[in-house]
Amino acid sequence: MTSARTFVKGHGTGNDFLLYADPDGESPLSDSEVAAIADRHTGIGADGVIRAVRTAAEPDAADQVAEAEWFMDYRNADGSIAQMCGNGLRVYVAYLEREGLLELEDGATTTIATRAGTLTVHKELDEYAADMGLWSAPGGEAALAEGFDVTVALAGLDEPRPGLRIDMPNPHTVIALADLDLLEQVDLSVAPRLEPEPEDGMNVEVVVPLGEREVEVVDEDGAVVGTERVGVVKMRVHERGVGETLSCGTGACAAAVATRQWFGDGAPDDWVVLVPGGQLRVVMLDGGGVELSGPADLVGEITLLD
Structure with a gap:
């Protein structure tokens, strides 16, 4: 289940995450597993857990396969699903680069699939700029x-x-x-x-x-x-x-x-x-x-x- 699984700890301005690679979609974590890993006292500790999975292997990204290779499966610390995460999106791209799953030169842009749709991330030296999509006011x-x-x-x-x-x-x-x-x-x-x-x-x-x-x-x-x-x-x-x-x-x-x-x-x-x-x-x-x-x-x- 979670034994012998390796996570990378990352953060964007202190908003911290645990990231792991599951390219073929074979090792999703349950809500309770995410909550246990993210617990700051009895687990490793993080604000959220991010799974790197190819869009072709993730049902939630079936309509984004033609637009992006990678899907960001983001979970809050209690295991609940979130549409996406702005700080997490930048950290996710940095993680894909570190793992050799993505090549992104300075000044280049990549597209990432999320539950909020496909979003682009632009690399600028040691920082990243993410197009967060459209905002709306429910009221x-x-x-x-x-x-x-x-x-x-x-x-x-x-x-x-x-x-x-x-x-x-x-x-x-x-x-x-x-x-x-x-x-x-x-x-x-x-x-x-x-x-x-x-x-x-x-x-x-x-x-x-x-x-x-x-x-x-x-x-x-x-x-x-x-x-x-x-x-x-x-x-x-x-x-x-x-x-x-x-x-x-x-x-x-x-x-x-x-x-x-x-x-x-x-x-x-x-x-x-x-x-x-x-x-x-x-x-x-x-x-x-x-x-x-x-x-x-x-x-x-x-x-x-x-």
Whole structure:
């Protein structure tokens, strides 16, 4: 079952994963096995487990065989299935490279199959930029205009706060707070309570918008060629099936999308999202797409014993 299986530990800004190769789809893990391996006290410990399987060998990817060779089978730490994971997607591509399952030169792009559809990942030196697909608001234009469509009770705060639901396509609810002291005050070891309550759970991002700043733009040779305006937001996250994590890729995208909506007309398309595990860059693309870029670090190899 899980004996003698080797995993690679990786993370993207502290959002950590255990990855293993199952090219022919012969060794999927059960929900309970994933939960046991991801347990931080009695297992190896991770926010999620990622299985590398060819699309041709995975029923969930049957409609993506012509577009991508590899499917990212992502499970949350409790064993539940997630559509995809932004930080995990970058780490997954780095893992495929390490294992010799994918060759990706600097500046090149690959396509990966996920439960959210096929997504492209572009390699940029030691970082990766992933096209995260289209975002949507379950509450529609009315929710976007109002700025919220649910109420969220957060442990550590004395009253519920309004939140805006954003699908990436993982479900997220973003709550804005007035200052960094309140952000630190929130206790995300306790699952936030939403009204109305979602049927399939919810990822919750608590954010403090920090305004805008000018950053330098450099060319391929490293020379500064100008500046651009970016928005900045600081974020903490409670992931469904996991708890508080140091980072969340789709959550960072949802936080940037929601904050941009709150800023209104003239808000920047580029965002820096500060998370406890580091920094991510989110760019709004034409047509409602979102690009997420950041590091992908592989830190060790672990073999399970009997």
